Amino acid sequence: MWSEIIGKFKGMPSQEKVVRLLLERGFQVDGQGHVVSGRIEIPHTQIAREVGVDRRVVDATTEMILKDDILKRVFMNIHSIASFKDVAPLLGLGVIIITPDNAQNIGILNDVTSVISMFNLSIRQAVTDDPFFTDEPKMTVITNDVIPGELVSELRKLKSVKSVTIQ
Structure with missing residues (x-):
């Protein structure tokens, strides 16, 4: 489209x-x-x-x-949405930035959210870049709590994930 x-x-x-x-x-x-x-x-x-x-x-x-x-x-x-990525740390929320292996693949969001739920974190916001507009699209996930290091390790194991950073 x-x-x-x-x-x-x-x-x-x-x-x-x-x-x-x-x-x-x-x-x-x-x-x-x-x-x-x-x-x-x-x-x-x-x-x-x-x-x-x-x-x-x-x-x-x-x-x-x-x-x-x-x-x-x-x-x-069309409507815009607010991203809480930059203010989340100020509010005590966690921020995970995922760079997918291939943003066109199916199931990336499912893979990531399944791992996050294993750590009993609630997702407050998930925003993905549209690969049509961005050369290196990312997924930003805001959680209700800070991100434990073990979660980052588990996310890095996913085949659909190229890299993980936290703020």
């Missing part, structure tokens, strides 16, 4: 940059062509500055999104 969306901007690399940013950040495009996060409007000049294009490129991109039924449905309904 993502390649179909990006494909609609083939030959328009500046607009593709804008679309990738909107998708990565979960920004919506409202019915008036404004880029929003919830009810907060994000100026097109800010979007343009972030991706290194002119504001008019952002204007043209949002216009194109509103003219295409598929793009319109996607961008009017």
